[in-house]
Amino acid sequence: GAGVSQSPSNKVTEKGKDVELRCDPISGHTALYWYRQSLGQGLEFLIYFQGNSAPDKSGLPSDRFSAERTGGSVSTLTIQRTQQEDSAVYLCASSFFRGKQETQYFGPGTRLLVL
């Protein structure tokens, strides 16, 4: 079956512009996560969705970052007024249930470069 998909695969933008990153989770997966992979910080948790609500946004680095999920499926991560330090690979993952035992399935990521 189809895995987690993300778009675009690569995005180059200028400092100060807004960007939207999309994640399509595996069908039927209720939990969705965003992570960021960067050279300086490794892999960091950003936000978690259960259905359409986000009970944990603790990893979002600033108020320039926001995310939403609609229909219990697609999620969009928006970065406003991008900065060079936002350059990273943004990863989305989904799992069937929430819970510490659940396997999270990762998408291929969106590589963001802010010039």
Add this chain to the structure above:
Amino acid sequence: GDSVTQMEGPVTLSEEAFLTINCTYTATGYPSLFWYVQYPGEGLQLLLKATKADDKGSNKGFEATYRKETTSFHLEKGSVQVSDSAVYFCALSGGTGTASKLTFGTGTRLQVTL
């Protein structure tokens, strides 16, 4: 807070050598432990997991045992292949805050040569 520490890389081995990648963790409660692998040009894939103390996760010849007494989850393989060249990430979930979010180590790059 929760943290995962894994050995620095890169690790370079000859084919058929024995592999150990060390991983230790700090967490409240009783986390689940994972090894994820990232092959060149590909996304993160689950390699194996263990959800309680003394459990052994295994897959593709790799093994790791959840040792609560030493807070460790070391990855081992008896005979590596060139195709095992990748970056390996140790991770935990079930610590502080959202039960299911993953906390990752920094990753260990493995290069296997002929």
